[in-house]
Amino acid sequence: xxxxxxxxxxxxxxxxxxxxxxxxxxxxxxxxxxxxxxxxxxxxxxxxxxxxxxxxxxxxxxxxxxxxxxxxxxxxxxxxxxxxxxxxxxxxxxxxxxxxxxxxxxxxxxxxxxxxxxxxxxxxxxxxxxxxxxxxxxxxxxxxxxxxxxxxxxxxxxxxxxxxxxxxxxxxxxxxxxxxxxxxxxxxxxxxxxxxxxxxxxxxxxxxxxxxxxxxxxxxxxxxxxxxxxxxxxxxxxxxxxxxxxxxxxxxxxxxxxxxxxxxxxxxxxxxxxx
Numbered sequence: 001x002x003x004x005x006x007x008x009x010x011x012x013x014x015x016x017x018x019x020x021x022x023x024x025x026x027x028x029x030x031x032x033x034x035x036x037x038x039x040x041x042x043x044x045x046x047x048x049x050x051x052x053x054x055x056x057x058x059x060x061x062x063x064x065x066x067x068x069x070x071x072x073x074x075x076x077x078x079x080x081x082x083x084x085x086x087x088x089x090x091x092x093x094x095x096x097x098x099x100x101x102x103x104x105x106x107x108x109x110x111x112x113x114x115x116x117x118x119x120x121x122x123x124x125x126x127x128x129x130x131x132x133x134x135x136x137x138x139x140x141x142x143x144x145x146x147x148x149x150x151x152x153x154x155x156x157x158x159x160x161x162x163x164x165x166x167x168x169x170x171x172x173x174x175x176x177x178x179x180x181x182x183x184x185x186x187x188x189x190x191x192x193x194x195x196x197x198x199x200x201x202x203x204x205x206x207x208x209x210x211x212x213x214x215x216x217x218x219x220x221x222x223x224x225x226x227x228x229x230x231x232x233x234x235x236x237x238x239x240x241x242x243x244x245x246x247x248x249x250x251x252x253x254x255x256x257x258x259x260x261x262x263x264x265x266x267x268x269x270x271x272x273x274x275x
Contacts, residue, residue: 023074028057028085035077036069043067048087057085099136100252106140115142117168117271120157123147125243126172126203132250134264141272151185163192165275170267173197194270196263201226204246206260211249 026032028045035042036059043059049068050056056068069075074082099105119138121127127147131138138145148154151173163169169192176182176197186195200206201220204227209216220229227239236242253261 023082023084025086026078026083027088028071029088032078034059034083034085036067037075037077037082041067041069045085055087057087100133101137102253103137105136113142114144115271116166117143117170118161119143119145119170119172119267119271120154121145121147121172122151122174123149123203125246126174128247129203129206129250129256129260130172130264132247133253133256134268137268141268143268143271151182154185158189158193163190165192167192168271168273169193170271171195172263172267174203175199175201194267196266198257198259198263200257200259203260204230204242206257207246207250208255208257211255212245213249 026034028034028048030045030047032045033042034045041059041061043061043065045057046060046066047058048055049058055071057071058066058068060066071085071087073084076083076085097105119130121130124147127145130145148157148171154171158169161167161169171186171189171193173182173186173195174197176186176195177199182197186197189195198206205217214234218230218233220226220233227242231237231239231242234242236245249255
C-alpha cells in the first residue's frame with residue numbers, strides 16, 4: 001500500500017453531482033409560440049391574466065383554443081428547451097402631445113418673459129378656468145391674466161394702465177349681451193382694447209352640464225344670488241363647495257361651452273398679434 005492518503009481531499013471527488021442548469025427567462029411577447037411542458041399544449045401568447053393565486057399567460061393554439069397557464073419557473077418549452085416566461089414590463093405612458101386647450105404642447109417649457117399686453121377677467125373664478133385650460137398657451141406666449149374684481153373697475157384700470165402699442169388689453173366679460181350694463185361699460189375703449197365675452201350669467205354656466213354630471217343648469221330667478229341659488233337647487237352646499245365641483249370638472253376645452261372658448265382664443269390672438 002502506497003503512502004498516498006487514499007481518503008485525503010474531497011470524499012466526493014469523482015462522484016460530484018451534475019450542476020443544475022440555469023433555465024433562461026424569456027419575455028412573453030405577444031405571438032411568441034411556446035409549449036406548456038406539463039400538458040404539451042402549444043400556442044401563441046395572446047395576453048395575461050391575474051388572480052388571487054398568481055399570474056397567468058394566455059396561449060392560443062392553431063385551432064383558436066385559448067388556455068391559461070401559470071407563469072412558473074421552467075414551465076414552458078421554447079424550441080424544445082425549458083424556459084421561464086416573464087411578463088413584459090409595462091410601457092411608460094406616452095407624454096401628452098396636446099395641451100388642455102388643444103394646442104401643441106411645448107415640452108421643456110420655460111415661461112417666456114411677460115409681454116406688456118394683458119388679459120383681464122372679471123373675477124378669480126374666470127381667471128382659474130382660463131388658467132386651467134389655456135395656462136400652457138399663456139406661458140408659451142408670455143401673457144399674464146389679471147382679474148378686475150368686477151367690471152365696474154374697468155374704466156379706472158384702463159386709465160391707470162394706459163393701453164397703446166405693445167400694451168394691448170383683452171377683456172373677458174360675463175353676460176356680454178346687447179343692451180345690458182356689461183355691454184354699455186365696454187363700448188368705445190379704443191383700438192388697443194378688445195372686449196369679448198359669453199352670454200352666461202356667470203362663468204360657471206360656461207362649463208358643460210355633462211362635465212358636472214347634471215342634465216342642465218337650474219334656472220335662478222332675477223334678484224336671487226345666482227351661485228347661492230345654483231348650489232341650493234343642486235344640493236352642492238355653499239358656493240365655495242360648488243366652485244370646487246365646477247373647477248374639478250374642467251380638464252380641457254371639451255368641458256367648456258363654445259362661446260367661452262371662442263372668446264378666450266380671440267383675446268389670446270389679439271394680445272399676441274405682432275404690431
